[in-house]
Every structure is written in structure tokens, then in C-alpha cells.
Amino acid sequence: MTATNITDFKAVSVAGVTEYIQLLLEGDENLRNIWIIGEVSSARQHGSGCFFSIQEPDGSATLNAVVWRSQLPKLSVMPKVGEQVVVLGQLKVYPKRGSYQLTTWQVLPAGAGLQAMRYRQLRNRLASEGLFDVERKRPLPSLPTCVAVVTSPQAAAWGDIQQTLTQRHPGLQVLFSPAIVQGEQAPRSIVKAIKRVGDDGRADVLLLGRGGGAVEDLVCFDDERVVRAIATCPIPVITGIGHERDESLADLVADFCAHTPTAAAEKVVPALSDLRYAQAQLLQALTQVTGMQLSQHQSKLQQLYQRLQQLQPQSHLKQAQQAQQWLTQRLIQAISQQLQTRQHQHQLLTEKLATLDPDSVLRRGYALVRETSGDVVIQAKTLSPGDHISIRLGQGQIEAEVLSISEEPS
Incomplete structure (x- = not known):
């Protein structure tokens, strides 16, 4: 066996190895525009930017990152130690240090923070379009003849709504438009259910309902497609979505918001017992008002009668008749005098005319x-x-x- 001479091996320089690694990392398309999630383990502000590192929650892996100063104003959130973030960037190799780091373009909160940020951004955008304005909200019909309900047929909310509507208003026509109200397919299903109601044209009002649940189960009611479907619905919409968190975007765009399906059903139709009670109250009030007005008119009529007696219209009428007779006599006398005068003038003119008659001469x-x-x-x-x-x-x-x-x- 012959010993191998060390000069038989071809050695690669440090720069060559580093350059090769740089070509591999920076040339990989998957690493040029990559989202990475992790916990911020350190963060340091510098004149040229923010240098930070993210790691696995158990500390098993760490990645250095940098956000250059020109990119800082564009970040949604600043890296803070202990927070879960999602960062977007490109891996870069630094040959002098023999290391690599992530050149970061965007930092977003992870988990619930990311969801909350997306919720705020969508809410602000829709609000800027005026979809949540009070002026565009329509009043609910006071006594609808047909109520459309959009919810899941398997949900307890549907049973609660049916029971409430039946108890409050027996015989009310209810148009059920089933929908999935949880999961990825829920937004599209809710939009289709709302459109079916609008195309049908029978309902006077639409109730969109779902029982309570975890926050992640109710995100479909924050979907932009659902919000716009409610906004463009041709009839008023009332929501009854049971949840303990802030109002959903569906609640904000609806014409009326109730926090449970039962409360929404109670709001959408009046109870017949309440209507009968209100009718009795109105009848009683009408009777009282009519009696008061009748009494007032009788009192006024009595006052007018007494005043009439004081004025003695018969005496005034007799005096007026006597004055009329006197004026009539004066008129007759004046006419008679005028007639005699005119007859005398006629006679004189006749005699004068006879004197001037040529035949007489x-x-x-x-x-x-x-x-x-x-x-x-x-x-x-x-x-x-x-x-x-x-x-x-x-x-x-x-x-x-x-x-x-x-x-x-x-």
C-alpha cells in the first residue's frame, strides 16, 4: 500500500467555499422571497437599520435578520423581543464573517396578532367606503309577512329561531336558506344563501344567525365577501351572531345587530301578545282623548249658547226687520215722487212738442x-x-x- 502524498489533493480556498455557498443560497428561488415565522430573541437599533434575530420557541434554531433604515417605515410592526412574528425577506451571505442573515422587507404579527391586524385593515378599508355608515342603514319592517333565515340547518341557532318566531308570531311565513357557518367554505356558502333570498323576492327582512363559538369559528363573518353580500342585499338584514368578542364586520354592516339568534328573532317580528296589548292601550288612549275632546266641545258649545242668549239675536233680528220695512217705505215714497216728477215733465214736453208741430201750425x-x-x-x-x-x-x-x-x- 502506497502512502498518498498530501500534494495530490486539490485544496479549495476559503473564499471559494464561501462563494460557492453564496451561489447556492442566493441563487435558490425559494430563498429569494421567503416568509419565516419565529420568536424575536434579540433586537437592536442601529444607524443603518434594525438588527434582530428570530428563533424557534424551544431555542433549537436561530436566524439573524436585518431591516435597513429605508425599509423601517414600511413595516407593519417593529421586532420586539418575545413576540411571535412572520417576516418576509431574502437570505444573504456575508463572506467576511462567514455567516448569513435575512434581509427583511416586512414584519407582521403572527397568530392572533396577524389575524387582528388583518381585521383592522379590512375594517378600516370597508369603513372608508361608507359600508358601516348609519345613514345607509335601513329600518326593519314593523310587521313583516315573510322572514328569511340564513344559518346552518344542523345548528342549534336554527331551532331557537324557529321556536322564537313561532311563539311570537304564529302563522308567520319563514323562508329558510341554509348555509355553512363555520370553516373555509362558510363565506362562499353564506354569500350564496343571501343571494338566494334576494333572488326569491318574497321575504321582507333577512336574519343571519349563528350560535356562540370560538373566535376562529366565527371568522367567516369577518370575510369581505360576506360583508359585501349583506351590504348589497335588497332587503334589510339583521344579524344574530352569538359571540363574546368585539362586533364582527357582518354586525357592523347589517341594518340591525343582535348578539344572539334568539334576540334577533325577537327583534325581527313583534309578539302578537304585545300587539294585542298595544292595541288595547291605544284603544283606551283613544277613548280617553275622544271623551276629553267631546267634553271640551260640549263646554264650548254651552258657552256659545250662553253668549247667544246674551246677545238676543231675535231682538236684533226684529229691529233689523223693522229697519228694513222703514227703508222699504222710504224707497217706495222716493220712487213715487220721482215717478210723479217724471210724469209732469213728460206732460210739459208733450205740450211743447205739440206747439212746435208743423201740422198744428x-x-x-x-x-x-x-x-x-x-x-x-x-x-x-x-x-x-x-x-x-x-x-x-x-x-x-x-x-x-x-x-x-x-x-x-x-
């Missing part, structure tokens, strides 16, 4: 002479011997010829 022996042209002859000088004239007498007419003319009276 002719009957007294006068004559009316006319030329052949028809003009009345007033002066003799207007005629000439030989002219033909007509002479009208009191009775009859004479045709004559002028023999001579004398201007002097004979």
Missing part, C-alpha cells in the same frame, strides 16, 4: 211753400216769375206758378 191757416227742388221758401226774392212751387196747407197741397214777386207785405 198749418191747421191754423198757415202754408208751407217749397221749390221744385224741395227746399222751403222763406224769402220771396229767392223765387222768380214763372217758377213752379208747391204749397202745403193744413189739408191738402197746391201746385202753382209764380206770376209776380213783391218783397213788401201787402
